[in-house]
Amino acid sequence: MTAQDITTPRIVVLVSGSGSNLQALINATRERDFPGEIVAVGCNRPDAYALERAKQAGIETFTVDHTLFDSREGFDVALKAEIERHSPDVLVLAGFMRILTADFVRAFHGIMLNIHPSLLPKYTGLNTHQRALDAGDETHGVSIHFVTEDLDGGPVIAQAEVNIASDDTAETLAGKVLTKEHILYPIVLRWFCEGRLQLLGDQACFDGHPIPRPMVLSAD
Numbered sequence: 680m681t682a683q684d685i686t687t688p689r690i691v692v693l694v695s696g697s698g699s700n701l702q703a704l705i706n707a708t709r710e711r712d713f714p715g716e717i718v719a720v721g722c723n724r725p726d727a728y729a730l731e732r733a734k735q736a737g738i739e740t741f742t743v744d745h746t747l748f749d750s751r752e753g754f755d756v757a758l759k760a761e762i763e764r765h766s767p768d769v770l771v772l773a774g775f776m777r778i779l780t781a782d783f784v785r786a787f788h789g790i791m792l793n794i795h796p797s798l799l800p801k802y803t804g805l806n807t808h809q810r811a812l813d814a815g816d817e818t819h820g821v822s823i824h825f826v827t828e829d830l831d832g833g834p835v836i837a838q839a840e841v842n843i844a845s846d847d848t849a850e851t852l853a854g855k856v857l858t859k860e861h862i863l864y865p866i867v868l869r870w871f872c873e874g875r876l877q878l879l880g881d882q883a884c885f886d887g888h889p890i891p892r893p894m895v896l897s898a899d
């Protein structure tokens with residue numbers, strides 16, 4: 680293999696908010712041996728702090744403001760065009776809080792990852808921390824999954840658990856889960872960039888073998 684054969688996977692990250700997961704990914708990809716490069720960060724909110732983080736890291740940004748579109752389809756077409764300018768090998772949703780159309784999801788089939796703050800299949804959608812508390816759960820956590828047309832329902836690759844303490848609130852639990860998110864997402868993104876993860880049909884595979892159940896980082 681010559682040097683020209685080796686291409687660094689191009690990562691595009693989509694964000695909507697504070698971007699603490701983006702920061703964890705920026706930090707990880709700056710490590711000398713990381714097998715991928717964040718080439719752009721896209722956002723649907725012009726005032727999101729995540730954009731500031733990307734700029735401080737010298738990463739190109741783009742904003743597609745969803746409030747300027749009459750329809751979800753119109754927004755997704757514009758977003759897709761912006762993303763495609765950067766020819767991503769992997770599209771990483773890191774706190775991107777928009778529901779995506781089926782056309783958009785199909786366009787990035789097999790290369791789109793999402794992080795969701797619950798132990799899927801529990802608690803798809805919003806308010807996951809409060810729902811785990813209300814249910815009296817003893818453990819909670821975060822999942823990273825391939826994105827399919829099924830909202831928060833794509834094959835789960837990996838999860839990290841946290842123990843719920845009797846005095847936890849939705850805020851303290853969110854903090855505990857975020858700490859795990861920042862550990863888990865760089866690990867999974869590294870696997871993807873190393874070519875170890877694939878989505879074959881509706882099955883997540885690791886090193887060519889179906890993942891029968893998510894890989895789990897247990898609670899401390």
Ligand code: GAR
Pocket residue numbers: 695696697698699700701729773774775776794795796804857860
């Ligand atoms: C994270 O907790 C992430 O898991 C969640 O949004 C937060 C973003 O935080 N994502 C979802 O709820 C997606 N459905 P961040 O902007 O600080 O990374």
